[in-house]
Amino acid sequence: MHEPELVAIAAVADNGVIGADGGIPWRLEGDLPRLKRLTMGHVLLMGRRTYDSLGRPLPGRTTVVLTRDPDWCADGVLVAHDLDAALALAAEAAPGRIVWVFGGGEIYRLAWHRMGRLELTEVHRAPQGDTTFPAVDPAEWAETARETHDGFDFVTYVRR
Template sequence: MSLTVVAAVTANGVIGRDNGMPWHLPEDLKRFRALTMGRPMVMGRRTFDSIGRPLPGRRTVVVTRDASWHHDGVEVVRSPAAALELLAGLDVVLAGGGELYRQLWDDVDVLEITHIDREIDGDTRLPPIDPDRWVETARDDRDGFSFVSYRRR
């Protein structure tokens, strides 16, 4: 199994505010689509609710402790471990949010990060990308942001 995080993060570590993204970067959304198309995605319930629907062309697994929660077109599991077990042997994208990133951070193999070159207030953060644990393998600098790939050391 390979586990890849695809996320956008500000200079101060923010990935979200009020269950949404406090920015709009069409190029980041296009990159997210390209990196996730055809791959199974795992996300927390709040992240799914912020999107509001399953994304076309991607198997979606939602992690929630709420036994009554369900949504057509997605698979529901009760824990991150259950999601990994369900998708064993596959190339999986971890699509958020912050709590799920924290719980699975030590299992992640690849980071596909859009670094936004400004600080934005928010209530959800990405775990730190420790250079002792991650090596940058590709970078594409743009106006105000960069697409950066990392591999675990």
């Protein structure tokens, strides 16, 4: 069985912030419909804190939660304790589907070198926050699409 395609999806402020106190420090019209359109029918890979902030699996997607806690479980999700196990669960549960790396910051960093694409909402604000996204280095990532909106852009990057 080959490793599934890994793609990051995130809304990232100009200062790199993606979260504050277990939530997102903004609401953007159009961002959630895009997220749903891109991820529907695929796999969402997230950390336990990100899952807890949602409180439930998102409908129409397979949810894999990566946690260090050997006793953690939740209805309707698959649980893994390392990235390789998470990817194996995803490949078994949803063969041929994209694994969308959904956060938080630790999970993005853990999967960073295995991802080939980033689907970002670049938010033109600089809020305070406690969770950040890795810096997108232009030497490593090429921008291939940009859709400009009022206060944010949808941007696609592919690994060079």
